[in-house]
């Protein structure tokens with residue numbers, strides 16, 4: 001039991017945060033284990049940044065409790081800051097300082113010794129040695145993100161909190177970034193990363209989907225998919241655009257999404273969906289098969305569900 | 315390494331601030347530019363030695379002495395004779411409208427009393443709204459009284475010339491009884507410049523970090539609020555001292571302002587004044603959401619400081635309520651310190667009573683500021 005417990009890096013319950021009337025985070029409960037890459041998903045304004053800031057002591061929760069790296073998130077924020085690497089959503093290094101000066105400054109803030117060696121190593125690892133004396137403001141988006149990651153790794157943190165680190169970064173740089181995250185996780189570093197990208201969600205060990213401040217689903221990708229018990233049919237063939245319009249009108253169909261030449265038709269009820277689709281399945285010019293719903297299907301379902309509930313309560 | 319304050323971390327913040335300052339051309343320009351521009355504007359534009367001031371006369375005695383006096387006035391480069399006023403109402407109106415800066419009144423029995431050796435008075439009314447404009451002219455007219463009648467007072471009248479002069483000039487400074495000399499403004503500028511740059515620059519330095527999002531990064535590290543705030547203001551203390559030195563040098567070289575008192579006393583008082591202004595800048599920066607607001611707060615404080623401290627207007631000429639507000643402003647006390655030390659040669663006994671209110675102001679502001687300093691982003 002004790003061993004299992006020490007394996008839990010983030011363990012919080014009942015976290016709430018208000019900004020005036022805006023209830024930005026509601027009863028957040030989160031468990032993340034050592035070496036896990038936990039993906040934090042949700043549309044803009046759903047409370048991802050606010051949650052992350054509460055975890056690293058930048059915002060004080062209105063209520064709730066828990067620990068981060070075994071330190072109390074309300075009382076031991078200093079210790080948490082010492083062992084956490086936080087990458088802000090927006091690039092937040094000093095653009096009027098050079099790369100070297102930025103890294104050196106951060107190293108000082110963490111009270112590191114042998115700063116020069118660490119900074120040199122980091123620059124070399126980023127292949128930025130010859131640009132070390134350039135101002136950070138002159139870097140392009142992908143390099144800024146590399147610098148930000150390097151700066152949060154400088155003090156060898158045990159936990160990385162990354163807030164939309166790959167927004168506006170090209171696909172190749174994104175892939176390299178994720179390879180790096182997996183390498184770090186393999187070394188026992190825990191990563192909590194918020195993102196918008198579905199392909200990134202699929203690269204996480206665990207996921208959490210947050211909407212309007214509520215964490216609606218949590219677990220591995222297949223657990224999250226299974227939890228909503230959706231049924232999805234994929235259809236290929238001719239004239240899919242017209243078919244999509246017909247399908248959207250059916251009450252048993254909740255969503256129709258096209259993925260290139262394939263249409264995903266999703267509904268919450270297996271029997272009703274089957275019955276509704278049956279007449280069209282006989283047409284020979286299209287091929288139908290049941291597939292596992294994708295994460296995107298599930299997230300869109302969660303969003304619709306939340307909208308419906310909102311309408312009902314109003 | 316203490317929990318709340320790490321000297322090494324603090325040095326890191328100070329160092330970073332210096333590097334950023336070095337690269338910020340605009341701010342750097344302001345540090346030097348503000349004192350130079352203000353000194354030149356206020357020093358030269360306002361304190362230059364105005365000449366050819368429009369002067370009217372109200373003459374009730376048309377003797378030869380009157381003619382000589384008028385001729386003397388016309389010859390002096392300070393006065394530009396614009397004509398005679400018909401009566402007292404007209405001369406009053408000329409002063410009120412600014413048509414005349416001076417009116418010379420020669421009373422009816424002037425010649426008679428002069429010959430009798432009674433040293434009659436000649437009235438010189440001055441529009442002293444802007445006292446620095448009239449000061450030198452008034453000095454010149456006193457000079458005139460000694461010499462203007464030299465040709466007339468010969469023979470039997472010669473003894474009248476005497477050492478004090480045959481007549482007296484009574485100066486009546488209208489509208490503004492307290493004459494501020496040129497020396498008053500230049501030392502005063504030192505306080506004005508410090509108020510403006512110290513409050514504004516610290517206010518901006520910290521809100522800038524918040525606005526650019528770098529404050530979030532800084533607060534996510536173990537750096538404490540105390541380290542961040544104090545570390546960020548240190549360079550500005552140095553800037554303040556540089557500005558004071560610059561103003562003193564220019565005041566001496568350009569305007570010949572005397573330095574009668576001790577520079578040590580002055581610089582120590584300057585440090586207290588800088589500290590008080592920096593605490594205000596810090597507090598503004600923790601209240602302001604962005605740089606614009608910090609700027610607005612600075613001006614909200616700066617304007618009354620300019621107007622009510624005795625810099626713009628003679629302090630004793632202001633109504634009581636304005637004087638009360640003025641007494642609460644650090645600039646008011648600082649002006650008395652600078653002027654006292656430079657012009658009157660004041661030392662600690664005179665300086666301390668004006669320094670503790672500045673320190674008190676700083677303490678009150680810090681007490682308010684400490685409540686608003688945030689170590690989180692809440």
Ligand SMILES: Nc1ncnc2c1ncn2[C@@H]1O[C@H](COP(=O)(O)OP(=O)(O)O)[C@@H](O)[C@H]1O
Nearest residue numbers: 019022024042043044045046047048049050051
């Ligand atoms: N500092 C703040 N002050 C006021 N409202 C805020 C602040 N930060 C976030 N919010 C609000 O809280 C909600 C959640 O925001 P955020 O956590 O940034 O969402 P996300 O990161 O998922 O886009 C939004 O409605 C946002 O407007």
Ligand SMILES: [Mg+2]
Nearest residue numbers: 048049089163
């Ligand atoms: Mg966000």
